[in-house]
Amino acid sequence: xxxxxxxxxxxxxxxxxxxxxxxxxxxxxxxxxxxxxxxxxxxxxxxxxxxxxxxxxxxxxxxxxxxxxxxxxxxxxxxxxxxxxxxxxxxxxxxxxxxxxxxxxxxxxxxxxxx
Amino acid sequence: xxxxxxxxxxxxxxxxxxxxxxxxxxxxxxxxxxxxxxxxxxxxxxxxxxxxxxxxxxxxxxxxxxxxxxxxxxxxxxxxxxxxxxxxxxxxxxxxxxxxxxxxxxxxxxxxxxx
Numbered sequence: 459x460x461x462x463x464x465x466x467x468x469x470x471x472x473x474x475x476x477x478x479x480x481x482x483x484x485x486x487x488x489x490x491x492x493x494x495x496x497x498x499x500x501x502x503x504x505x506x507x508x509x510x511x512x513x514x515x516x517x518x519x520x521x522x523x524x525x526x527x528x529x530x531x532x533x534x535x536x537x538x539x540x541x542x543x544x545x546x547x548x549x550x551x552x553x554x555x556x557x558x559x560x561x562x563x564x565x566x567x568x569x570x571x572x573x
Numbered sequence: 574x575x576x577x578x579x580x581x582x583x584x585x586x587x588x589x590x591x592x593x594x595x596x597x598x599x600x601x602x603x604x605x606x607x608x609x610x611x612x613x614x615x616x617x618x619x620x621x622x623x624x625x626x627x628x629x630x631x632x633x634x635x636x637x638x639x640x641x642x643x644x645x646x647x648x649x650x651x652x653x654x655x656x657x658x659x660x661x662x663x664x665x666x667x668x669x670x671x672x673x674x675x676x677x678x679x680x681x682x683x684x685x686x687x688x
Contacts, residue, residue, distance in 0.1 A: 467613075490675055501577070501664070501679040502616070509675070548615050552675050560606055560618025560632065561677060 460485040460551045464564035472572045477536040479567045481523075481549030484530060491532040492550040492561065493523055502548065508532060519543070544571045577680035579665050585686045586655055593651045594683045598667030605648050606677060607640055608664040616664055622648060623670060655687045 465480040483489055490509050494502040506517025513525040523534045532549060546568050550561040578597045586592050598605050604623050608616035619638065620630045624645040633639070637655075642648040652659055662684050666677040 462615075492676075494679075499681070501681045502666075503679075504676055507676060550615070554675060558623075558628070558670075560608070560621055560629065561616070562618065563615030565613065566615050 460489065460553060460562050462549050462551050462562055462564035464547075464549050464567050466567055467565065468568045468570060470570040470572060471539045473541055474538050477521075477534070477539045477543065477569065479534040479547050479549075479569065481532045481534065481564060482530055483532065483549070483551045485551060485553065487553055490552040490554070491523075491525060492552070493517065493521070493532075493534050494548045494550060494563075496546040496548065496566075498545075505534070505547075539569075539571050541571050541573065544569055577665055577667050577678055579663075579680040579683050581683055582681065583684050583686075585688065587688050588655060588657060590655055591651065591653045592655055592685060593649050594663055594665075594685075595647060595649050596665030596667075596680060597647045598665070599678055602667035602669050602678070603645065604668045604670050605642055606666040606668075607648070607650050608666065609634070610662040610664055610682070612661075619650075652685075655685075657687045660685055660687045 461484045463482045492507045493505040496502050506515045508515050508525045516522045521536045546566050548566045549564045580595045606621040607619040610616045622642040637653045640650045662682040664682045665680045668677045
């Protein structure tokens with residue numbers, strides 16, 4: 459069975475500062491990894507995903523994440539935070555490359571942007 | 574393409590009543606997933622369909638939960654004899670079954686409150 463751990467239920471950064479949201483996973487097979495963002499009263503939106511190939515993945519809104527197999531990590535970063543980045547962020551793992559299973563999510567990290 | 578839609582957006586019911594939620598996936602998507610999200614947690618996978626076939630249902634929370642997708646288009650999730658612990662956000666997602674494509678698109682959710 460797979461699992462996802464997101465360190466820090468709340469992360470606060472100043473506008474313009476580096477954003478780092480941590481995600482570690484456990485999986486018995488090579489995983490497929492995702493970051494989703496959830497704004498209040500909205501559905502989950504995919505930020506980026508890792509399937510195979512390049513381990514540094516770029517997503518929307520200036521976010522990127524790096525898959526590190528040796529560390530079983532998939533941390534999300536953004537060089538410069540914007541007020542509009544304030545939201546809930548979820549890391550998720552799938553064992554299927556074709557979507558033939560449900561995603562396993564972490565508990566989420568609430569990102570707070572200080573002006 | 575109007576995205577994944579869910580109806581109703583909010584449902585308040587009394588304990589012991591039955592409730593049914595509807596999900597309309599993106600039109601060309603043949604996979605449909607249901608998740609439950611409780612406060613402060615990430616979404617929890619419940620079940621999924623490929624076309625009209627329910628390929629995974631062991632993760633449904635109890636025998637009070639059931640889901641259908643009779644014509645391979647929209648789906649319904651029913652909870653019988655609701656309990657206060659069923660209060661949560663119920664999310665639907667859809668995807669196109671292609672190898673290498675495991676991106677799930679989420680709807681806005683139905684928030685259930687059981688009094």
